Amino acid sequence: MKKQSKAILSSLAVVAVLGACSPKNSTNGANDSNAQDRTFAKEVTHEGTPIKGGTLKYAIVSASPFNGLFIDELASDSTDSALAGYVDGTMFEYDENRKLVNSGLASLEFDVPRKTVKVTLNSKDYKWSDGQPVTIDDYIFTYEGIGDKDYTGIRYDANYKNIEGMEEFHNGQASSISGLEKIDDYSVKIHYKEMTPSMKLAGGPISPYIMPKHIFSTIPVKDWEQSDYVRGTKVVGLGAFTIESIVPGESVTYKANEYYYKGRPKLDKVVAELVSPDSIVSEMKAGKYDIASMPRAQFDTYKDLTNVTLLGSEDSAYEYIAFQLGKWDESIGKNVMNPNSKMSDPVLRQAIAYALDIDQAGKSLYNGLQRGTNSLIIPFFKDVYNKDQEGFSYNPEKAKKMLDDAGYKDVDGDGLRENKDGSKLTINFIARTRDDANESLIQQYLLWWKEIGLNVQLVNGRTMEVNSFYDKIEANDPEIDMYTAGWNTGFDPDPTGLYGEDAKFNFTRFVSKEQTDIFNKINSEAAFDDAKNIEFYKEWQKYVHDQAYVFPTLIGDQITAVNKRVKYYSTDIASNNKKNAINEMELVADTPVK
DSSP: TTTTTESSSSHHHHHHOOOOOOOOOOOOTTTTOGGGGGGBBBBEEOOOOEEEEEEEEEEEEOOOOOOOOOSSTOOSHHHHHHHHHHOOSSSOOOOOBBEEEESSSSEEEEEEETTTEEEEEOOSBBBBBTSSSHHHHHHHHHHHHHSSOOOOOOOOOOHTTTTHHHHHHHHTTTOOOOOOOEETEEEEEEBBBSSSSSGGBBTTSSSOOOOOOOHHHTOOGGGGSHHHHSSSSSSSSSSSSEEEEEETTTTEEEEEETTTTTTSSSSOOEEEEOOTTTHHHHHHTOOOSEEEEEEOOOOOOOOHHHSEEEEEEOOSSSEEEEEEEEEEEETTEEEOTTTTTTTTOHHHHHHHHOOHHHHHHHHHTTTSSEEEOOOOOOOOTTTTTOTOOOOOOOHHHHHHHHHHHHHHOOOOSSOOOOOSSSOOEEEEEBBBOOOOOHHOOOOOOHHHHHTTTTTOOOGGOOOOOOOHHHHHHHHOTTSSSSEEEEETTTOOOOOOHHSSSOTTTTOOOOOOHHHHHHHHHSSSGGGGGGHHHHHHHHHHHHHHHHSSSEEEEEEEEEEEEETTTTTTTEEOOOOOGGGGGGGGOSSSSSSSSO
């Protein structure tokens, strides 16, 4: 699902997808017909003695083929990142509170006053999946690759620019990055311009990515994305598996990595296959797959399945509606606003938000497993989420009055509002093709907007295939005024990487001095004080609500179906839990239970 929900977390997602756990209550509550009243288990232990080896079958539930970039440094969407996670391990582990710990490939030493972080490999015996030794040069090389002017991925952002000497290196003014001080073959000290609290969180500013220098130093950076070491069976990584075969866009077969640093996986193979949301229920019922994230809209059709256990978890993701307000200027590496954008009036944007009854949509279309929220900092981030922040609760009368007062009136009596100057106002809207519930949701959006007098038209009269959708969004296609999409937030609440001035992910292209100042505060040393940190996050939550260049729609709970031949499974997000490790997964039968 290319960019269906952009992944900031990269391969860390796989740990949650393929987890293992200790026993807890695993009842499905199969007779409960009201999903919103249901309590889901977080982990399960299934009966049976584990077999030796075996092949796990994992369903990638998506309406679109995957793109097929199998290294974290270049993967730019959640599906590619999850697929890459089997073969491309990351440097650091984290606990249940999303905080980095020193039990992974490397350890961290923070020196806030001196603005440095020391990264040290935890062993001198690590090997890449091709048997070559791992050194800190691989980690340094990865920074250089992402910072190279010819790099084609989306990782180079403010977090990298915060390293001393990175911008000079990127601009060709230096042959190396001065802020990367190599201590020895297994440790490096990173010198930053500013220290931020997010540095101690998974998915935060400290890069978790590492790539084999002995492979990629022989390939021009501009050609990395087309290399078979990125797209094919030659991928060399530090993950638990290697790639055995690929059916482009459809499936990947993995085999155990004999050199995996945590020990050879107990599974022999993993097969990840693309499955349509329309058929995943019947496929799970038939016992074709072991693990799948299930469509919330179809809950009633699978809640009584007896061959799987349903687990629940709070989803670190949100859907949103956003407006196209400018463009990405490659020459300066920044977003630039267009003051003459059709959607430049925040009153118009706010009225659009007030017109939608998101809670009702969550109940009627998603069995109560989706719901509205009041903030772009979602409740998943309990430490900085502001439950008291004013949201856009359903209020069509308020929306109508706002539009009237702002001068958007029905001049010609056709029931649709014109611009302030009396010209026709048509808002061009695009959305992703997903499942039947999403199609119904999009049509309902159009009706709600029409009820307040806005003529919102779906471009070409239909939703758009996901890959094409994001190509248009990233290119700021001029036929688009407004769109709806989704983010996987990862574990770092810092919004700078999604909405900052130099964030490529900021597809709205909204920029303001006020917002930049708030982001600077969120990323300042002052924010190491918890009270100040909360204060700064509250300030941004109010600011983005008032500007409404983007607003949240649905958040919810993720339901995972686990076949009863999987011995252990957990939705625990902590990667430092040994039982939660992919190499510990086991099966109790040769084929999934039907």
